[in-house]
Structures are given as structure tokens and as C-alpha cells.
Amino acid sequence: MVVKINENYLLIQNSYLFVEVERRANKYQEENPDKNIIKMGIGDVxxxxxxxxxxxxxxxxxxxxxxxxxxxxxxxxxxxxxQKAIIDNEFKPLGVNFDLDEVFISDGAKCDTGNIQEIFGIDNTIAVTDPVYPVYVDTNVMAGRTGPIMDNGMFEGIVYLPCTEENDFVPELPKEPVDIIYLCFPNNPTGETLTKEQLTVFVNYAIENDAIILFDAAYECFIQEEDVPHSIYEIPGAKKVAIEFRSYSKTAGFTGTRCAYTIVPKDIEITASNKEIVKLNDLWNRRQTTKFNGVSYPVQRAAESIYTEQGQKEIKENLAYYNENAKLIRESFLKMGLNTYGGVNSPYVWVKTPEGVDSWKFFDILLEEANVVGTPGSGFGPSGEGYLRLTAFNTHENTKEAMDRISKLSF
Amino acid sequence: MVVKINENYLLIQNSYLFVEVERRANKYQEENPDKNIIKMGIGDVxxxxxxxxxxxxxxxxxxxxxxxxxxxxxxxxxxxxxQKAIIDNEFKPLGVNFDLDEVFISDGAKCDTGNIQEIFGIDNTIAVTDPVYPVYVDTNVMAGRTGPIMDNGMFEGIVYLPCTEENDFVPELPKEPVDIIYLCFPNNPTGETLTKEQLTVFVNYAIENDAIILFDAAYECFIQEEDVPHSIYEIPGAKKVAIEFRSYSKTAGFTGTRCAYTIVPKDIEITASNKEIVKLNDLWNRRQTTKFNGVSYPVQRAAESIYTEQGQKEIKENLAYYNENAKLIRESFLKMGLNTYGGVNSPYVWVKTPEGVDSWKFFDILLEEANVVGTPGSGFGPSGEGYLRLTAFNTHENTKEAMDRISKLSF
Structure with missing residues (x-):
């Protein structure tokens, strides 16, 4: 015998978006050591x-x-x-309740959104919005749920739901049958949201088609407008069809501290081929107890503390700081006459590139002429072509300086 | 369409060993509220x-x-x-060197030994020693690399390598061809070790048969005897065929703090079906960068500190404390005339049950007559039947009291 690798791994594209962004930025800096580059690319606090x-x-x-x-x-x-602090503070105010064993604490939403596909069979068809957070796609490719990538930049076997200015960044229901739908709202990378009514359409689709929604609410804390759901469980019936992912990364600046949680309602039941009725909650519990050993105790105590009155006050100050940056970025681009999205309920601003300029070209212009690093929208999927993402996580001073520089450019 | 679960999950046995141990202990305590139960079952510091x-x-x-x-x-x-502290302190003293990118820090050896199978194809045959740490088996069952469990307690499709007193707890080479071999030495649960010569037999087998060894060295810090290898990389050629898992859980009491690391040498190369030569290091890097987001920064600093002179002094005091307990348990059983293994280079003592008494019966006797909780060997696999595991992680006082009570029993 000869040991065999998981050949699905070879289907993944090797040049990772942020690596290429970093490479171009570093190259420019080396060639122009006197320039002060402002990084507004990566979504880190x-x-x-x-x-x-x-x-x-x-x-x-x-x-x-x-x-x-x-x-x-x-x-x-x-x-x-x-678990109790999460239920009491995140869900009860929305009129939603859970048992303790429906809340799974983990070391990151990336881990959970990446690992969740393991509890589903290989023979499910998945749908993702496009553009999309690459982890949803890549983990399904690695598991063997897709074919290779095609010339159009899409993986064979995955259903892509475009979100562009043509549809106001609201995905349409899939035209072909799908089993599992990944939704992330407020969206990474577009920064746009769904209303309750729009999210209800997806929940009803899942109920009617025996599908599951994997709802990534990692950016929930940035929501400022009314009628934008903070949780998919605000939608009637969602407890039967949706798993929700949440994180302290953005909420409380835990990107380097590592703590997140995932809600797997016990109401989600699936009939196995032997007619046994199986709860996804039991499967995820089996996955976590077999392959995970819990989050560091001090980290869990740190997370708990944000639910104190003083903790809330402090993290909200930080969020307001980022929201102000987002507003500044958004308004600067609008003033320049560029179509601009996100940045209201999100730390991400998604700007349409000027006519005839593609995502990477616009990236290069901002890098070379304004010394600002963004993220090319095309890196998030085919429908991201013609957009660029800027993030609100830099300082006020740098954000203002960056937008001043960009505002002086003419397209 | 209807969403489908991963039905391999249904093959896993539901009654988990430690749950049943806990259940029996709790039941006894409830019925005998005045009894002082001493827990020497679970391997927690x-x-x-x-x-x-x-x-x-x-x-x-x-x-x-x-x-x-x-x-x-x-x-x-x-x-x-x-990464640098690990290479300098754990491997260089053994005459082994690694590049920084061959060391992957993680939040637990359970996670890594559970997740590592993902980078291998489904069509590999795996071998495990028997008795065995259940994570190796369960994660392969969940991935679909096995059939159902058979009447003999073994999963169809897995090759079991018995470790019993008949072979001095040294597994024989597999008689049928296998691709991936899990080895854990010092062993959980037997507490026994391999000499360099014995481990060399397995490394040579892997080299000759294009197989991979997954070497779990989580208990390395308890080694006291000469000629017991601390790392599989002490064996010539191992860098081409072995991945090694290490943990701070036992070394520095990190079971609740969470930090571990895995060595994936760049020398391990496998030819894919398209003839591409693939490094396992690249695959594991892909897995970790896609599904993991690193260990909490303060936890990594905490781990680093054990490599200071004072840190080493302190953790060695703790390890000596546990080693002393192990010695006491081992010697008490030997004095009683029971065949007893482990407990020298390991916090685990593996005692042969008296003639005619099976693992669970011996568990019940110790619980009911000495109020001591162990772990039935049969819970670790068919070859664990007729043994019981006690751990050295309780206090000196409790360990002494437990062994005094047990010594008064007659079998």
C-alpha cells in the first residue's frame, strides 16, 4: 500500500488573496521606502x-x-x-431563548464555519453568496463536495448567488435545488445587510425545501439601523432550519484572544437514510467532544466580562470608533461620485471601481497614487470583480489621511 | 432536495467511556452520601x-x-x-533540528490528532494499537474510513495491533498492509513505552511500505528511563515518515489553558495520482490556515515561559509530584501480587484484574469496596479487557489513602 493524500486539497487555489495583497504592498514599500502606506485591507481590529x-x-x-x-x-x-451570559444578553433581548446546550463556545467563527460542514453528508449541494468569505467555499472543496474551479472562477458543483449593485446586494433564491445555504449578514465583504423581510424569504425557502441555513453573524455588533435582524432567530421558524455563528473578534477585539460561539438549535431534525431522526445539535456535540477540547478558561472569563455594564460601555466605545471611520470612508467615496455600499451597519465599505478599471487595477491605483492598501473585490469571488473593499479598523487619523489622499485622485 | 447528514457519525458508539464512569460514581455517591470517593480515573492535572x-x-x-x-x-x-523556543528546547538537545514552519502551534493535541486525518485520502487503511486513545479511531470513523463496529468491539476496516502482557505491550507490525499507523508512547492507557530499537522497527516499516506514522508524544515529559525515545525524530529516517504531536497539557498543566504543537516535517513527500509530489507540511498548513485562526496570544506567551530556567524548575517539580504518585500506585499493586504496568515513564498505571474479574467488575469492586474510581481498560478497546487504569494526578494524600484502602482488599 502507499499512503494517499486528500486530493481535494489540490483543487484549492494556491495564491491566497491576502498573501497577494501583502506581496504587492511590500514590493511597493521596498521600491518607495519614503512612502507612508496606510493599510485598510485586512479585517483586523x-x-x-x-x-x-x-x-x-x-x-x-x-x-x-x-x-x-x-x-x-x-x-x-x-x-x-x-453560555448563560450569551443567552441572557444576546438572545433574550430579541425575544429568543435557548437551552444552555444549544450554545457551543469555540476558539473562532472561522473554525466553526469551517468545521460545520463535517456533520453533513458529502452528497449535499451548497450555495454561497458571491462575493463570499473564502472559508465557506474552500472547506467544502477540501471535503470533496465540489469539482475543480472553472474558468469563470467558480467551483463546479457550488451554486453561487450573486450580490451586486444590480440586485441591491440581496441574493435571489437559488434556481437549482440546494441543501445548504451559507449567508453572512451584515455581509463580508460588501458590508450590506438584509431586512427581516428579505431574510424571511430564505428561512421560508429552507423550511419548504428541507434545506439548512448556515448564518454567519460575525458582524452583528455593527448594526445601527432598525429592521436589520441581529440574529436569524428573529425570523419565525428559523430555529428549525438555521445554525448561527457569532464571534467576539469584532465585538470585543478578540481577534488575537480567540473566542466565538455557535448556536445549534435542538429543533433542527434530519431524517437519516435508516429513518432515524437525528438532531444536528447531537452531531455537532459529537464533533466538538471528539475533536475539540474547549476554550481556555481565562479567555471564557474575559468574554463573560463584556456583559457587565462597564464592559458593555467600553466595547461600545470601540465599536463607535470603527463606525465613525466607516462613515468617513463611505461618505468620502460618495462625494467623489463613486457608487459606494456598506459602511453603515458594517466595518466594511464596498466601492464600485471607476468605469473601465477592474478590482486589481483599482487596488494598484490606490496603492501607488494614494499609498492606501485595500482588498480587490475579485478576490472574494467572480461577482466581486469591479469592486474594492476598505475596512474601518485603522485609526481615525490614518483613515482621514487615507481618504484625503484618495479624494485628490481623479478617475 | 433534502439535506443529508454525515451518516458516518451514526456509527460511533454513544455511551462514552468517561460518561459511564461518571454515572456509576455519581450513583454510588448518591446512595452512599457519607463515603469519601477518590477519583483516579480521568487524566486531568x-x-x-x-x-x-x-x-x-x-x-x-x-x-x-x-x-x-x-x-x-x-x-x-x-x-x-x-516555534523557536520549541525547536531550541525540545528538539535541539536531542540532536534534531526543524525549520520554524515545520512547527504548528495549536489549542490541543486532541484537536490535532483528531484533525490530521483530514489531509489524507478516505481510501487509506489505518492501524491503531489496542487499547487506544479513542480519538484516533472515532475521527476516522466519522470521516468514513471504516465500516460499522463489529461484535468483537472493533471497527470494520481498522487494523488493531494488540498491546497486552503477552507481548510486553509492544505492538507487532501489522500483518495486513496499512497506510497510516497511530502510535502513542509513553502509551495512553497502558503507561508502557517503546525502546529506540522497538520504535525503529516501525519507522523502518513506514519507510519500506510508504506508510505514515502519527506519533502522539503527549506524555513525553514523564519519561525517566534511559533508552526511551522522547521524540520519534530520534529514530533515523523518521523525518520522512512521521508526524509528531506534543502538548503542554501534562507538561505544564495546560489542560484548561489549551496549547499544543505538531511537527510536520517538510521531508514527508507523497506522490498524488496526477504524479504531483506533495508535501504533507503544505497540506497541514492549508488545513490550519483555512480552518483555524491561531492560539490566543497570551496563551502562547504563557507556554513560552516554561522554557525559562525558573519555568523549567517549577514545572519539573509538578511532574516529580505526579511521578511519585505513579510510583506509589504501581508499587502498591505489585505488593498485592497484581500484575502492574506503566507508572514509571507515565502518569498511568495499568493493572491486570484478578483472575475471573473483568474490567468493569474490577471497577465496581474498587468503587464499592475502596471508594476509588479508576477507568475500566475495556473502554479503550478489546485488548484492554482485563485491565484497569489509574492515574497519578490526584494529591499525594488522596493517592496514599486510595492505595491504603485498596491494599486492604483481598481478591
Whole structure:
């Protein structure tokens, strides 16, 4: 015998978007060492952890240093103190309730949105919005749920739901039958949202077609407008068809601290081929207890602390800071006459490139003429061509400077 | 269409070993509220984090609270400060060197030993020692690499390599061809080890048969005897055929803190069906960058601190404490005339049950007559029948009390 690799891995495109962005930015900087490049490409936060979080985090580390308060292996699903805080603070105010064992704490929404496909059979058809967060696509390619990538930049076997200015970034229902639909709203990368009515269309589709919605709500904390659902569970019937992913990465600046959670309602039941009725909650619990060993105890205490009054106050200040940046970016582009989206309920601004300029060309113009690094929309999928994403995570000063420079350009 | 679950999940046995152990212990306690039960079943540490670790951990949390020292997304593969510390302290003293990008930091050896099978094709035959840490088996069942469980307690399609007192707990080479071999030495659950010569037999087998060894060295820190390899890379040629898993869980009491690492040498090359030569290092890097987002920054700083002089001193005190318990358990059983294994280079003692008493019966006797909770060997696989595992992680006082009680029993 000869050991065989998982050949699906070879189908993945090797040049990863952000690697190429970094390469071009570094090359420009090397050739122009005197230029001050402002990076507004990657979606990483910059504000430090809130004081309340730091204190709770340290206190829990101190606990780990004493026999009587030491914590060894915790529950793979997370501690109930955090599960309870999430239910009480994130969902009860929306009129939604869960049992503790419907909340799974993890070390990241990337991990959860990447791993969730394991509990589904290989023979499901998946749909993604286009443009899209690459993890949804790549993890299904790696699992063998697709064919190779085609000339149009789409993987064979995946159903793409375009979100462009032509449809106001609201995906249409799939025309062909699909089993699993990934939705991310507020959207990465477009920054646009769905209204309750628009999200209801998808929930009803899933109910009527025995499909499942994987709802990524990682950017929920940026929602400012009314009628934008904070959770898919605000939509009647969603508990029977939807799994929701949430994260502290953006909410509380946890990108380097690592904590997230996923809701898998016990109401989601699927009939197996042997007629056994199986709860997705049981399958995800099996996945997590077999392949995961829980989140660091001090990190869970740190996450819990954001639900205190002072913790809320502090993280909201940080979010307001980013929202102000987003507004500035958005309004600067609009003033320049470019069609601009997102940036209201989202840290992402999605700008239409000037006529005749494609995503990478626009990226190069901003890099070379304004020394600002964005992310080419085409990197997020075929329907992202002709757009560019800027993020609101830099400082006010840098954001203002970047938009001043860009505003001086003429297209 | 109707969404389909991953039906391989239904093949997994539902009653998990430690759940049943807990259930019986709790039932006994409820019926006998005055009894003082001593738990020596689960492999979880009890000593608090070392002072040096607590300080480094807190200092890094403090860094996260300031703009100029804040850390957002880190490298998915881990920070180079920790990769470098691992190479310098764990491998160079053994005469083994690695590049930084051969060391992948993760949140647990359970995660890594569970996820590693993803990078291999479904059509590989795997071999495991028997008894075995259930994660190796279950994750392959969930991936579809096996048939259902058979009446003998083995999964169809997996090759089991018995480790019993008949072969001195040294597995024989598989008689049928296999592609991937899981080895864990010092072994969980038997506590026994392989000599360099014995491990060389497996490395040579892998080289000659184009097989891969997945070597779990999670208990390496308990090795006290000469000629017991600390790493599989001490064996010539292993860098071409072996992946090694290590963890801070036992080494530094990180079971609740979560940090581990996996070595995937760039020398391991496999030819794909299209003749492309693929490095497993690239595949694992792809897996980790797509489905993982790195370990919490303060946790990585905490792990790094154990490599300071003071850190080493402190964690070695804890390990010596556990080793002393293991010795006491081992010697007490030997004095009782029971065949007893492990407990020298391992926190696990593996005791042969008295004649005519099976694993669960012996478990019940210890629970009911000595109020001591162990783990029935049969829970680790068919060849574990007739054995019971006790762990060295309780306090000296409790361990001594437990062995005093057991010593008074007659079999």
C-alpha cells in the first residue's frame, strides 16, 4: 500500500488573496521606502482589549495559579457561565431563548464555519453568496463536495448567488435545488445587510425545501439601523432550519484572544437514510467532544466580562470608533461620485471601481497614487470583480489621511 | 432536495467511556452520601499553573490592553517566538533540528490528532494499537474510513495491533498492509513505552511500505528511563515518515489553558495520482490556515515561559509530584501480587484484574469496596479487557489513602 493524500486539497487555489495583497504592498514599500502606506485591507481590529476585559482575563489567570481555583479540562462545549451570559444578553433581548446546550463556545467563527460542514453528508449541494468569505467555499472543496474551479472562477458543483449593485446586494433564491445555504449578514465583504423581510424569504425557502441555513453573524455588533435582524432567530421558524455563528473578534477585539460561539438549535431534525431522526445539535456535540477540547478558561472569563455594564460601555466605545471611520470612508467615496455600499451597519465599505478599471487595477491605483492598501473585490469571488473593499479598523487619523489622499485622485 | 447528514457519525458508539464512569460514581455517591470517593480515573492535572507561567500569561494580557502592544490576528501556525523556543528546547538537545514552519502551534493535541486525518485520502487503511486513545479511531470513523463496529468491539476496516502482557505491550507490525499507523508512547492507557530499537522497527516499516506514522508524544515529559525515545525524530529516517504531536497539557498543566504543537516535517513527500509530489507540511498548513485562526496570544506567551530556567524548575517539580504518585500506585499493586504496568515513564498505571474479574467488575469492586474510581481498560478497546487504569494526578494524600484502602482488599 502507499499512503494517499486528500486530493481535494489540490483543487484549492494556491495564491491566497491576502498573501497577494501583502506581496504587492511590500514590493511597493521596498521600491518607495519614503512612502507612508496606510493599510485598510485586512479585517483586523486595532483597539486594545477593554479595561474590564483585561481585568477579568487576569483575574482568571490568577485563579489558574492556585490549587483551590485551578481549572483543568473544561467542558468541550464551554462553561455554563458564558453560555448563560450569551443567552441572557444576546438572545433574550430579541425575544429568543435557548437551552444552555444549544450554545457551543469555540476558539473562532472561522473554525466553526469551517468545521460545520463535517456533520453533513458529502452528497449535499451548497450555495454561497458571491462575493463570499473564502472559508465557506474552500472547506467544502477540501471535503470533496465540489469539482475543480472553472474558468469563470467558480467551483463546479457550488451554486453561487450573486450580490451586486444590480440586485441591491440581496441574493435571489437559488434556481437549482440546494441543501445548504451559507449567508453572512451584515455581509463580508460588501458590508450590506438584509431586512427581516428579505431574510424571511430564505428561512421560508429552507423550511419548504428541507434545506439548512448556515448564518454567519460575525458582524452583528455593527448594526445601527432598525429592521436589520441581529440574529436569524428573529425570523419565525428559523430555529428549525438555521445554525448561527457569532464571534467576539469584532465585538470585543478578540481577534488575537480567540473566542466565538455557535448556536445549534435542538429543533433542527434530519431524517437519516435508516429513518432515524437525528438532531444536528447531537452531531455537532459529537464533533466538538471528539475533536475539540474547549476554550481556555481565562479567555471564557474575559468574554463573560463584556456583559457587565462597564464592559458593555467600553466595547461600545470601540465599536463607535470603527463606525465613525466607516462613515468617513463611505461618505468620502460618495462625494467623489463613486457608487459606494456598506459602511453603515458594517466595518466594511464596498466601492464600485471607476468605469473601465477592474478590482486589481483599482487596488494598484490606490496603492501607488494614494499609498492606501485595500482588498480587490475579485478576490472574494467572480461577482466581486469591479469592486474594492476598505475596512474601518485603522485609526481615525490614518483613515482621514487615507481618504484625503484618495479624494485628490481623479478617475 | 433534502439535506443529508454525515451518516458516518451514526456509527460511533454513544455511551462514552468517561460518561459511564461518571454515572456509576455519581450513583454510588448518591446512595452512599457519607463515603469519601477518590477519583483516579480521568487524566486531568490538578497542580495549578507554575508561578512563572502565571506571570508571563498576565503580562501578555496586559499587553493586549494597550494600543502599542495589542495583538490582533496572529499567524495561524503560531508565533515564531514559541516555534523557536520549541525547536531550541525540545528538539535541539536531542540532536534534531526543524525549520520554524515545520512547527504548528495549536489549542490541543486532541484537536490535532483528531484533525490530521483530514489531509489524507478516505481510501487509506489505518492501524491503531489496542487499547487506544479513542480519538484516533472515532475521527476516522466519522470521516468514513471504516465500516460499522463489529461484535468483537472493533471497527470494520481498522487494523488493531494488540498491546497486552503477552507481548510486553509492544505492538507487532501489522500483518495486513496499512497506510497510516497511530502510535502513542509513553502509551495512553497502558503507561508502557517503546525502546529506540522497538520504535525503529516501525519507522523502518513506514519507510519500506510508504506508510505514515502519527506519533502522539503527549506524555513525553514523564519519561525517566534511559533508552526511551522522547521524540520519534530520534529514530533515523523518521523525518520522512512521521508526524509528531506534543502538548503542554501534562507538561505544564495546560489542560484548561489549551496549547499544543505538531511537527510536520517538510521531508514527508507523497506522490498524488496526477504524479504531483506533495508535501504533507503544505497540506497541514492549508488545513490550519483555512480552518483555524491561531492560539490566543497570551496563551502562547504563557507556554513560552516554561522554557525559562525558573519555568523549567517549577514545572519539573509538578511532574516529580505526579511521578511519585505513579510510583506509589504501581508499587502498591505489585505488593498485592497484581500484575502492574506503566507508572514509571507515565502518569498511568495499568493493572491486570484478578483472575475471573473483568474490567468493569474490577471497577465496581474498587468503587464499592475502596471508594476509588479508576477507568475500566475495556473502554479503550478489546485488548484492554482485563485491565484497569489509574492515574497519578490526584494529591499525594488522596493517592496514599486510595492505595491504603485498596491494599486492604483481598481478591
Amino acid at each position: 486595532t483597539k486594545p482589549l477593554a479595561k474590564t476585559v483585561v481585568k477579568a482575563f487576569k483575574d482568571a489567570v490568577e485563579e489558574m495559579g492556585h490549587s483551590d481555583t485551578f481549572h483543568g479540562y473544561g467542558p468541550e462545549q464551554g462553561y455554563d457561565f458564558l | 490538578t497542580k495549578p499553573l507554575a508561578k512563572t507561567v502565571v506571570k508571563a500569561f498576565k503580562d501578555a494580557v496586559e499587553e493586549m490592553g494597550h494600543s502599542d502592544t495589542f495583538h490582533g490576528y496572529g499567524p495561524e501556525q503560531g508565533y515564531d517566538f514559541l
